[in-house]
Amino acid sequence: MSAVVVVESPAKAKTIEKYLGKGYKVLASYGHVRAFPKKDGSVDPEQDFAIKYEVIPDKKKRLDAIDKALKSADTLILASDLDREGEAIAWHVAEVLRERGSLKDKQIQRITFNEITKKAIQDAVAHPGEMDMQLVDAQQARSALDYLVGFTLSPLLWRKVRSGLSAGRVQSVALRLICEREQHIREFKPKEFWTIDTTCQVAATNDGVDFAAQLFAVDGEKLGKFAITDGVSAKTMARKVEKATFHVDAVNKKQAHQQPAPPFITTTLQMDASRKLGFTARKTMQVAQKLYEGIEVDGEPVGLITYMRTDSLTLSEDALAEMRSHIEQVYGDAYLPAAPRRFKTKSKNAQEAHEAIRPTAIARTPDGLRSVLDPDEWKLYQLIWKRTLASQMAAAVLDQVSADLVSDGLTLRATGSTLAFAGFRKLYIKGTDEPTAQDSERLLPPLTEGDAITIKQADAKQHFTEPKPRFSEATLVKALEADGIGRPSTYANILNVLRVRKYVEMEKKRFVPTDVGEWVTKFLVASFSDIIAPKFTAAIEDRLDAVARGEEGWKPLLREFWSPFKIAVDQALEAERPAEETDEICPECGKPMAIKLGRYGKFMACTGYPKCKHASPIGGSKEPEEPEISDQVCDQCGAAMVVKHGRFGKFLGCSAYPTCKNIQPLEKPVDTGIRCPECGKGTFLEKKSRRGKLFYSCSTYPKCKNALWNKPVDRPCPACGAPFVTEKTTKRNGTELVCAREGCGWKEQVGEPEAT
Known part of the structure; x- marks a missing residue:
């Protein structure tokens, strides 16, 4: 038999083609090949939600390559991922090829596999199935809902809040949770x-x-x-x-x-990677994708973990047997429970045919793979390996x-406790979101x-008493999962969109809503309170799952959603632009002033607009007659520095502008008092990079451009006599004092590394 196998990614294609050998040509679709046109009307409620698709421009050459390969093959094997998106990709590929006439007299097979190993791939090819149109319908319904919400609410936000904004069905609920938590913190009164x-x-x-x-x-x-x-x-x-x-x-x-904790599913992997490795949800999924698709081990591409988008806690019997054997050989009988542990999935809609995230072979230990994985891949693989094996170890005993x-x-x-028997804790301890004194x-x-x-x-x-803390990535994912909002595979993208859209900022690895994020939420809650409510969004997810199980049609779901949503949109069009009332009076017409959101943030505007167009920045007139002169002088031309206002708040600018365009942050940088060894004149100042990371640069900058990432410490190096050393902190090594002089390897441990 000659067959063309279509997978999603080129890395996966390379691995699978080696496993299948002659007679099989494996090609990648590079994800979805069709999408909604980027214009209104792709989903038409007036025509019973008729959907228009178009081939994504840069995917035409991928489809051409599949088309060409099929000419000399008798079978098309669709091998995209084993979830809704994967099923939809398989369907779209088949539909485009069918429209082209390429599938005439061809056999079409659908295969899925949980891991990219030789045995799993060959078993899948030996037992092909058919396309699951219920999963395809559920994916179409989700895409149509997201399209209708995005293309309806985004223009509304442009008119009522600010141009260039966007809204999303699940994204807006996540933002609402962040904003409501911030409001709780502001209003909290400590006792x-x-x-x-x-x-x-x-x-x-x-x-x-x-x-x-x-x-x-x-x-x-x-x-x-x-x-x-x-x-x-x-x-x-x-x-x-x-x-x-x-x-x-x-x-x-x-x-x-x-x-012990159960093996990882998508959400728990994202949570623990955030707590222990500092990875964002997006980074976790990107690294996990590489481990799943295959890494070169001894000259052969090997898929190291099972599929990383799963909500099932199931482990295969083969995997359980392999883990129990490893525990017995390496740790001894005391660490092996009498029977394998089988964990029950809490999610009522979990796909139990899938497996939890686990190593494809427990014999591939993290130490054995250190030389073939990059640092991030190794850290995540070690986390998955330890959690999986620990889930099958004996309980820990505490006195x-x-x-x-x-x-x-x-x-x-x-009160006190001692660890009488380590059990699974010998290998792995689950991370916590908010560590307390009782944890020790x-x-x-x-x-x-x-x-x-x-x-x-x-x-x-x-x-x-303290308010609930701001959400971290781990705690927000946990909250979304607990409320049934979205699905595990969507969380990484949701959190990334909130950052990219500038709806949130990260402060000490916690989500802080920006002015834009809070104003968008105020408007959406005022006009669409029921629709962007966690319970409503969770109910939609339940119904999408019902469509996937064949219990409900996708068109009725869209009809029931659209009717109340359209009424709310029409009412919102008539609503006033959101504004905050103030006690200030317009100096031109005497009407009350209100706070509004503009292109560069909040500003004061007369409520008599458009008759009265008076507006001014918050806390001052539109153009102050006298600039506020600071006590600092320009380090480039010697002129006085003045306080100015920009889109990101106040900053210092040279009074000689535009001749001199020097600017500085308003806050004075902290002076460490440690003299710069390069110029001998300045001292190191603590500053922040554009990404918010602390660094230390010479106070005579730009004449001297000497800078350090690590904090200088006023202590001579005991090895080479350098005038100071630096303090370096990493998760792996903890806090160390390190000599800053090139070639000197002196270091001293001063703080313990984080436990994993």
Whole structure:
């Protein structure tokens, strides 16, 4: 038999062609070959949602190559990915070839595989199936919905908020979550509370072993979080505790079994890669794609992991057997549970025919692949390998101890735990989104009922309640998944679009909405509150899944969505442009001023527009008569620097503009006080790059262009005598002091690396 096999990517094509050998020509479609034309009307609600497709211009040559290869073949094998998008790609390829007449007298087969290994590919070819039109319909419905929302809401945003904006069915809900969290943080009012923390020691011993305990109850009543709310009461109580004589009243010991986390699915991989590796969701999926499609190992392309877009926790019987054998041989019987672990998928619409993300061969250890993978590929492969193997290891056992120390009417409680048996923790510990003090294990000395306790110190510690933190990539993905918004394969693109559109910025790896993002959300919530609500979007996802299962038609879904959506759009067209009321009065006509959003951010505008067109930047007139002169001088021409306003806020500009065009950030850079060794005149200043990364440059710039990425530390190098060293922090090595002089390899560890 001669056959043409069509896959999505060229890397995959190269790997599969080697596995199939003679008689097979494997070509790549490079993703989708057809799409909606980039104009309104591609999905026509007036014609019962008739859809128009066109061949993507740069895909014509890919289709021509497939067409040409088919002339000397008798079978077309469609081998795109095993999800909705992959099924749609297979259908579009077949439809274009059918329209060209290329499939006459040709056999058409559809194959899918979970991993790109020789066995999996050959098994798939030996057992071909047919195209799943239910999956195709679900993908068409999703694309049509997204198209209708995007092409309807985006022009509306241009008219009502600002030109150049865009909206998306799922993207807008994600942005709403970010903005609502920011509003919660702004409105949050912290509440004060105090705790009494003590440092204790067993009186009968003099071994110097201290342990911590906290005031737990007074007169038999357990203290609530807000039992002590002022410093005077707290310090009075701390003195009372410090003077009291305590003894051990009760010691409770128990063993707790901690079970391993299940293997990765798409969302949990994105979350843990964000927490542990600092990868964005998009980067995680890009690196995972390479591992899936194939890496050269011993001269052969090998797919190293199973398909990375999955919501199933299933592991194949072959994989389970291989992992159990590896655990027994490497770690011993104690680390092997009596039976394989089988995890139940929480998602009601999970495709159980798929597998979780796992290595295609557990024998390919991360250490064995270090030389063939680049650093990012190796880090992600190691994460997947460890999590998968740990999921099949024995539970960890922790000895937990709780002791009550009592005096007249006062009870202190000390808690601690020790790891009695590492189990799966020998290999892998799941990351957390918001680490707390309880995450660390505290040890207690041997305690016996009746032991006298010495209170070495009692401290009254002030605390304040805190708002929910801003979303990180990991916590936003978790929230989207929990609410059933979107699908795992879409999250990386959603988060990237929010950044590209400047709807959000990243601050300490957290999402912060920009003015534009908040104004877009205000308008959409005011006019489309029900449609961009998490519950509504989740309900749409459920119905798309029903279409994929053949329980519902895709046209009825579009009809039910469009009717209320069109009514909301018509009403929004009549609504006023969003604005924030103020107490200021227009100096020209006396009407109230309002805050609006313009091309360069917020500004004040008269509510009498268009009759009165008075407008000014926030906090000042449109063109201030006297520029605000700073206390700095231009380091290029010596003229005074003045405060100016731009699209990104205030900055310093030379007063000699346009003769001198020097600009500087408004904030003064921090001076480290460490002299530049290159020019001997300036000192290193802490500055930020365009991407927000800290660096240190000579204060005489641009005369001296010496700069460092690592923070200079005022300490001579003990090896070569250089006048200073630098502080370098990485996830792998932790914090180190490193000599900055080229050729000197001196370094000293000062901080531990992050645990993985």
